[in-house]
Amino acid sequence: MHIYLISPSGAVRDKAALRLGVKRLKQLGHDVELDPDALSTEQRFAGDDDARVLAVSRAAASGADVVMLTRGGYGLTRTLKRLPYKAIAASIKSGTQWVGHSDFTALQLALLAKTGACTWAGPHACADFGRPDMDDITLACFEDMSQGRGEGAGWKLPAKDLEHLPKKNLLAENAPLWGGNLSVLCSLVGTPYFPDVQGGVLFLEDVAEHPYRLERMLTQLLHAGVLAQQKAIVLGAFTDYKLTPHDKGFKLPTVVDWLRAQLKTPVLTGLPFGHVPTKLCLPVGKPVTLLREGREAFLLWAHPHHGH
């Protein structure tokens, strides 16, 4: 596979991680091409806005099998008015798969809103392939995705989910999968870059956000009517926040309980996705089936009628 690496967000500071990520991708047999501005820096960004938008255009014109981000950070929001959506969508139609997470959510959702084109929520070259102890599942899911073999993914539901979930096994069918980083997603609400998805499966993750902030963001989606329009909400990992003595028992499960009390839409947790080593590759914009079988949940996308 020809993999084209770009940095549309934050500057790459950990060059050793990028070197290791590139080495590992090459060891897997891939042909890795680094965009000329992948290591550029301008303040906290990987080059100025012009440079980063041009990098996205070059990626769209690269003819690569996979366009992967070196890393996330912050930077795509600033460029949303200027991104080459048509060129990205055309590259996807020609077979290029775009993959990333975190700040990449801004591009993924804006592209979905503007063109309907599907991308992948998945690993980055630095934080995932550049880890000395890269996660086997992340690697296997990426390889499946890049070779068009992936049909879906499953995970074990926490015991608490079982009490909450409806008795039926089929939670969603032919439902567009969408979502990503909660902070980035919420920063698009009310703008032309927020996709209008009805009857979808919305997955969410975040990092370094206190549960009260997570609740405030989920409440925005609730009050905006976004959550009730979905067939299911699937929560991934919410990590690296700090509780304080002031919280006095207010914590992440409190937020999930509160959300469930406000909403008829089922809320599943435990999705292996987020700022964590184990990361599925999830097709953003693609219709999926969401099944629950005992303690297992399954997201299936290759064959919507598979397995039931």
Next chain:
Amino acid sequence: MHIYLISPSGAVRDKAALRLGVKRLKQLGHDVELDPDALSTEQRFAGDDDARVLAVSRAAASGADVVMLTRGGYGLTRTLKRLPYKAIAASIKSGTQWVGHSDFTALQLALLAKTGACTWAGPHACADFGRPDMDDITLACFEDMSQGRGEGAGWKLPAKDLEHLPKKNLLAENAPLWGGNLSVLCSLVGTPYFPDVQGGVLFLEDVAEHPYRLERMLTQLLHAGVLAQQKAIVLGAFTDYKLTPHDKGFKLPTVVDWLRAQLKTPVLTGLPFGHVPTKLCLPVGKPVTLLREGREAFLLWAHPHHGH
């Protein structure tokens, strides 16, 4: 004046500050009434949602001259579906002034959206009146507000603003003043609690938000079309964030410069408002005149045609 104190958001942990605040308000000759749940606690909140909504209802029924918050925090967002908007608006029509900031922005903007009623962005009993070295200007502005004497406020513009501002002196006339805490305001975008203000003067402040997050929030308002619809954007204090080595020169002035480059609407800075000791009392929802005379800016509300 009869001042009624409520805690609709976070639990009051600093009881000494509240005692000092109450003492100072009494020394000014005010009759201070503490809501029965003002010192309640439930996790990080000043009582559960039911208790806090009832406290707001009692305040609306109190017949007080001023309803003031003990403190902000987080909590009003959760109760937006249940707040007694009509009762609050009726109390305001009967002469009660509601004053607060930070999390109170959620109530202020939701009330404006639902009823058009005006409230005051101003001090809290703990953080402002409870400071050992309470600010003279904050005190004077509050006293003017509570006695219906305030006609406006002025402040000195930073030199950089002068290059940016249009040559004309009259920047806005008969323009609804609105705004408050940027994070809270952005968390209402796309919901029924976000007021649709055209041709207004939007003021903003925030605390403990890194400049990149401030930029992302301002960009949301930009992309949502909110900023271009205003006559002016007035920035108050943005405090208590930490820059990191990764920022490499990206800082708050970078964000202001970037915002100005995206927008024809004038952006003024230096408004004495935010999580700082010196705090004007600003009428949220009231038509104002915004003037610039040399290095001074003036917000006038009592007499829209005053002074020019």
